[in-house]
Amino acid sequence: MFGFLARYGTVIALVLLVVFNLAYTRNFATLQTLNVNLTQVCTIVIVAVGMTLVIATGGIDLSVGSLMAISGALAPMIFMGTIFPVGNIYLAVAVAMIASILVAGLFGLFNGWLVSRFRIQPIVATLVLFIAGRGIAQVITNGNLQTFRVPQFQWIGLARPLGIPAQVIIMAVLVAAAAWALHRTVFGRSILAVGGNEKASELAGIAVSRIKLAVYAISGLCAGLAGLVVIAINSSSDANLVGLGMELDAIAAVAVGGTLLSGGKATIIGTLLGALTIQLVRYTLLANGVPDAAALVVKAGIIAFAVWLQQQHRV
Amino acid sequence: MTAQPDQAALLLDMRDIQKRFAGIPALADASLQVLPGEIHALIGQNGAGKSTLIKVLTGYYRRDAGQVLFERKPFEVGSPHQAQVSGISTIYQEINLVPLRSVTENICLGREKRRRGLLDWSAMHAEAERLLSRFSIGIDVRRPLSDFNTATQQMVAIARAIGFSARLVIMDEPTSSLDEREVSVLFSVIRQLKADGVSVLFVSHKLDELYEVCDRVTIMRDGRTVRSAAMSDIGKLELVAAMLGRDVAAVEGHATAFGERDRSRIGDVLFTAEGLAAGQLVRDVSFDLRRGEIAGFAGLLGAGRTETARLVFGADRRSAGEMTMEGASYHPARAADAIAAGMGFCTEDRKAEGIVPEMTVAENITLALLPKISRNGILNEARQKEIVERFIRELDIKCSGPNQKVRELSGGNQQKVLLARWLAMNPKLLILDEPTRGIDVGAKAEIQRIIRKLADDGLGVLMISSELEEVMEGADRIFVLREGVRVAELEGQAADEEDVLAAMAHGGAAKEAA
Amino acid sequence: MNSARLVRIIGTYGVVIALAALVLFGFLRYDRFLGLFNVMSVLRYNSMFALVALGMCFVIMTGGIDLSVGSVAALGSVASALASPHGIVAGLAAGVGAGLAAGLINALLVTRGNLMPFIATLATMLAASGSALLLADNQTVSVSYDSGFTAIGQGNFWIFPIPAVIALVAYVVGSVVLNYTSTGRTVLAIGGGEDASRLMGLRTDRVKFLVYVASGCLAGLAGVVLASQFGAGQPIEGVGWELFAIAAVVVGGTLLTGGSGSVLTTLAGVLLLGILFNVLNFENGMGWISLSAYWQSVIRGLFLLVVVLLQARLTARRETA
Amino acid sequence: ALPPLAKKDKYKVGFAQTESNNPWRLAETKSMHDEAAKLGHQLVYTDAAGSSAKQASDVNSMIAQGVDAIFLPPREDKPLVPVILAARDAGIPVFLVDRDVDHTMAKPGEDYVCFIGSDFIQEATRVGEWLVKNANGKSKIIELEGTTGASAATDRKKGFDDFIAKHSQFTILASQSGDFARDKGRQVAETLLQAHPDADIIYAHNDEMALGAIAALEAAGKTPGKDVLILSIDGEKEGVQAIIDGKIGAICACSPLFGPKAFATMADYAAGKKIPPFIKNEDAFFDATNAKKDFDIAF
């Protein structure tokens, strides 16, 4: 019984939250509520997928929020023609999206390079870009807000094919792909092996450095994508605020989802559930008018409880 | 069963101990009685529950049922710390020390010397040196433990354990990484302990050792105590039979493992190494290996055998030397290159460099095989299942199934998983560093038979073992290393033990050295 | 061996050398950089970070991490500000007590609840921050200027700021504990291998417990200094302190994976990062450039990068030497 | 007593900004820089990144460098007092801009020269007054607060809530923090609109959150300005544009352009003129009647 509770701890927490809301939160059982929650949780999930892979190798990535800011700052500069003149808006948007995600990926690669080549501990290696990255985004925009109305770009945050928000589709695809890759591919197996025992993996012929480079780069790409989603919804990009505090949200989602922070064991679906739990906590507290200060305390309690529940099936 | 020792005189009395992990019993009904001042052997197959019984005793695990009396008082400890304070000092199976800290700290942590309330470092260094000198080891105790090899670390662990003035010292396979010289030093220390009235609980798969030092023996099988007797009352075959749960007659077949070799099956040259060198540890090693041949490396602690193997496998960078593999020149920059060339390397330190503890048995076995069980980077589950099940069967790995975590297996079974990893890749050349470390006699024979069979099928094997006997029996040729230099090459099964020993110690044959 | 030893020394004391170089640079480039006012105000201000980093240093040496230090300091500042009318002792006790409570929660979550330190202290970080706001009713809380409480932060001991003296004493005690008590050695052992340490019979849980409690208390003490120095309990102060502390500890040469580290070089790490801010301010005062906050974060990031890269090189060389 | 300021052509003045993470602060910084450049003064600029403690330490480094005068927007009303006193003791006059400090701890005209700025409470009250006149039957309010604990948020809440309390036709359904940020403001608005579908007024403590609320309303299929009346404070260009577009009802301006007034006050002080303790900014007020006409005074 207890084992069951533990294994499905996050699911149970989620169900309890839903039940609570059905009973106490006005207007909860509506499609729009689902919509609001899903769109709000998207960016965290997208970032947390990359984070899960990094954590699975025994690392951590503090720079994701700053990388979101960089990609979010870069994209409008390109499609609005601040950097170079744009001819065709579709082309400009395509270039903007690809370039800014790639730049974030390159910064991620830089993290991976520090970690694998110089053996700098991941927290510190990514702390560098955590500090400097947002500064870079602010420097390139001079700290200014960029506002835009470019539907060709904003579909990523606003479009609703078949009534489902585009970013929710992107999130679902990403989650499915990552979950599949983690358990069904050589790459995924290698990630877990590196996190589980790096020396043994090296001796078993796994290219440890390349795996590490790859996961940090992927984390960067995910952050870059998330940055675009955020600015698209808001029709504006503010390098000071895009992705602020995202690293802690993403890590919390990963941990609540049941992934070990020490590496070697990971679950993408768990991460999705973890993010949903945190999102629903936030929604519940807001919708029921719990003041910000008290909400912090409650949120802390729920995170600790959910992770504690997860922990119980380990002897 | 033999007559039970006098109840009142017992130092330790464990009865009806039960311990389950996730519902699966590791200890079903285990009992253990140790007398004051005796050396007591605890034996059993891999996974029989010896280590678990010890960890239950020292409070690392909480028992599910049963009672423990120590010095006739109920013994309820919640942590290894309490056990230590109560007079039980333990060396666990995997070396459990802190590699980053100095030797002194590893020896003295937990019973620090103080002066005016603060630690007295010079006294502690002196204490560490004094304890190690009992094992004729003179090292710089200020250096981090990780600077030293497995054997030295094992000696440090032993020194630590006997440094506590305990009434019971538990040693879980202390000799598995020691060579004979060190083992004999250890035995003299154990006898000294006995003379001082200290009891020793000794776990080992090397039966000869047991007969050499132990007074009594407790035999476990499948989590139960099946027999307890005075060492002198029980013959070797009988012992093995009780351990394996078979008749004496069935066991007799196990006696010789490698068996006579048909030398005609040895083929052409597979691998050569010329003048290998790296740092201080490997200075000049040349050897060659033929298809179907088993070559052994003999040498003392720190002779450079492991280091040489690592160079061959590309795990470390060499500073000089040429190698060829199958006639082509071979320059491994990393382990992946060696694997691509058809080599496998089963390392001596299974905890640090071998198993991935959080992964399943299946995932561990196929770790070096990923390119072969996948297409376009996508794993073929069916293929994986087939391979894994075959090796679990062939090596008789005791686990609840391919999906059990390796961390939950007993030491010996973890070793088998590692062997399976390398056998599964179907290598041309297999380097085995201490392949049967910690493996019970039954399984050991099985593994040796497998090695032999593979060699007969054309596999070249490079075997490193601290058990001279294993090298002498198994190897077709023996290369003796001493201080990083290959000092002798001897014919395997024809070699004279004296010659090998002399080469190991002095670098020449017995006659010359004498 | 001799050159290897030299490398080892540079590796350990690299941060001290970097600190000396930065101070020298400031001295040569700016008037009044080493003036009494500047030196003392830099010490006074950075003593809070020094206290927090000391606790963090011990936590990190056990292989853990304490993300809650910043918001615990904020909580401590509010608690001590509220208690300050009752005198200096009450203020001190309230601030440190709040830190102690938070530290106890961390300690229980980590040792009893078996939570990963990152998550346990993340939760405490949120909770402490919420509690600080609740306690302060979302506002800064004025301290009493009549009870003498402000002496802790604003007073001097001879010419030295009292907070700096407090921090220095804390570091000396910390260093002695680390190097000359079994608790200190156990801290390092746990970081080097927790399971092994437990099997070695060390009281790992007890020591881990102590370490988180100590970190909480030190953060609380930093909060007392914060309240006293600026005359107010500040519920929303402390953001990012944990990262400053982690950076200082790492720059000070302590391994984040635990098992190896030094207390005094952590102090040098704090000063190095703290003085960097001061240097940037002075550079802005030169009138050549006016570095925006943005450039400052880029420069700080690069600076951290250079220091850790240098360290990585040195330790790599030390391993092969 | 206040330290004197010598009459010079060129001053070295300090400006210790609190943070640079929103358009308002950026505009303020730019205004200070521009005015200093225009007058040929040297501006020593620091940024406290949102920490009162760091801001105090920044001021200390200015004192150490021996600047002639200091312009300080104190992040909070108490923690900056000790350094203001330290500057006074070091003979450096301090001018507070945009936020004041606690007068029980430091007094204008004695410890610092004066406070130049707006009155946050009054800003909120003006928004309330407008609402009473223009509510058109709308009455259920969602309030988007600024960063919890920040004085602007506290005062803008107090001013508005106190005013509304006197007008019983209005009720505040929910009041939550949106951190002065557009994205957070949007998310909070989405949630609150979901939980309170009957809300028809949104009052945001700044324009950024109001713009976030507009995005939330549009995503929920409602028409901002029609279904829900939006009110805010600041007067960003984008906000005023939203008034022109009919999405926001009214904005009480809170001008960040302190440069000219600040430096003029300093010149007066150096010339020995008597400086009043509070120099109040005459904040503009935007609604549909003047948004187009006064667009240029938005920042």
Ligand SMILES: Nc1ncnc2c1ncn2[C@@H]1O[C@H](COP(=O)(O)OP(=O)(O)OP(=O)(O)O)[C@@H](O)[C@H]1O
């Ligand atoms: N932590 C654990 N979780 C689950 N099962 C475990 C755990 N530890 C041990 N076991 C199981 O308990 C049984 C006994 O293991 P134990 O380590 O005591 O064997 P052993 O007799 O010491 O063997 P060896 O000679 O190989 O060291 C094994 O089947 C093992 O798989």
Ligand SMILES: Nc1ncnc2c1ncn2[C@@H]1O[C@H](COP(=O)(O)OP(=O)(O)OP(=O)(O)O)[C@@H](O)[C@H]1O
């Ligand atoms: N006397 C010694 N003191 C300290 N370290 C030693 C000593 N002798 C050898 N070593 C260590 O031994 C290692 C090299 O020996 P290596 O392990 O290759 O030898 P080996 O012949 O394989 O021995 P083993 O039987 O332990 O496997 C190095 O890590 C070296 O530091």
Ligand SMILES: [Mg+2]
């Ligand atoms: Mg065992």
Ligand SMILES: [Mg+2]
């Ligand atoms: Mg070896």
